[in-house]
Amino acid sequence: MHRQRVIIRTLGVATAVALAATACGPQKSESAGSSSSVSSSPTAGATPEASPSTDNKPGEASPSASASASPSPSATPSVKSIMANGDESEQVRELQARLKQLKLMTVAPTGFYGSKTTAAVKSFQSKNALTASGAVDEDTWKKIQKLSKKPTDDELRPPTVNEVDAPDPRCMTGRVMCISKESRTLAWMIDGKIVSTMDVRFGSENTPTREGEFKVDRKEKDWVSTIYHTPMPYAMFFSGGQAVHYSADFAARGYAGASHGCVNVRDKGKLSALFAQVQTGDKVVVYW
Structure with missing residues (x-):
């Protein structure tokens, strides 16, 4: 600047x-980004949905990088987040619409996973005996889907301001x-x-x-x-x-x-x- x-x-x-x-x-074409298995539609900001994150859940240790260490058969694999703060995708938009159904969000879905979405996810996790990380892992996503319904087009993109x-x-x-x-x-x-x-x-x-x-x-x-x-x-x-x-x-x-x-x-x-x-x-x- x-x-x-x-x-x-x-x-x-x-x-x-x-x-x-x-x-x-x-822009004549949607912005660069990973292709989505959930939706090929671009989101606001024109960032297509990214593939599920491979980052470890906050607070978890990374798997050992030692080549000589043999993995324990009873070792618990790291829990991977599907959606987390900073993500932008159609799946995030669906998440926000479902959280709004559950009265955990008041803002209209935007497709961007920011502080409001993080707080809503933490609240949901706390109320449902899940680790309150603020990131959506597979267990959290399945629970949210179970307790809400598939959002309509109007819920995903409300006609109101x-x-x-x-x-x-x-x-x-x-x-x-x-x-x-x-x-x-x-x-x-x-x-x-x-x-x-x-x-x-x-x-x-x-x-x-x-x-x-x-x-x-x-x-x-x-x-x-x-x-x-x-x-x-x-x-x-x-x-x-x-x-x-x-x-x-x-x-x-x-x-x-x-x-x-x-x-x-x-x-x-x-x-x-x-x-x-x-x-x-x-x-x-x-x-x-």
Whole structure:
């Protein structure tokens, strides 16, 4: 990011304008990632489901690496996690929908396994005499499936607006576009109070939306990406070529696609109203 700013200052205004949209535009294909045996559909953020994790469950020792040691016939194999914090897949989306059925989650399924999902899984494990690791192993998954039903399409992708995540502490002062990657929401906040909210989507694994604290450095009501030649109405640039902007592709395909790094908004009316309120210099916070 710092390097890009230096380049922009060096090359001048004309080049800066040419670079402004280099990270944006909808991706024609879903992002790179492992293919899924559960679902070939891309998730929000365009990361297909990964194969079950081979990581050891937190707190467990790894199997001995000694070649000379003979394995004991009675040794208990390490328990492998199927889903864990940081994963993103259609299976995680199903997990979240089932946890919502069980009243352990309130946010809409996003497909990303973050802190809220970890806490919900821990709660389920504690209530069902399972090791409360926060990661889903085979026993936990089977128990969740047994106590819930297969989610409907509406449960997996609710037609309503995503529920806003708890604001990051950096969002509690001043004028802020507070953007949560976990709940996939943008909350426009002034002095700690939420004024409006809207659904958003982000870049793929290969072109991620940057996280951190930024400022709106310019606004363009009618902008077209100079690289991808796609419209970016109501663009509010905050980190080099990355901006918050309306996406017709997001409005049409939802979370079946991804941007090239920008924060896409699918509700044009809400974004138009936000664009009128946001000023150059206002804060932007992007966080998990």
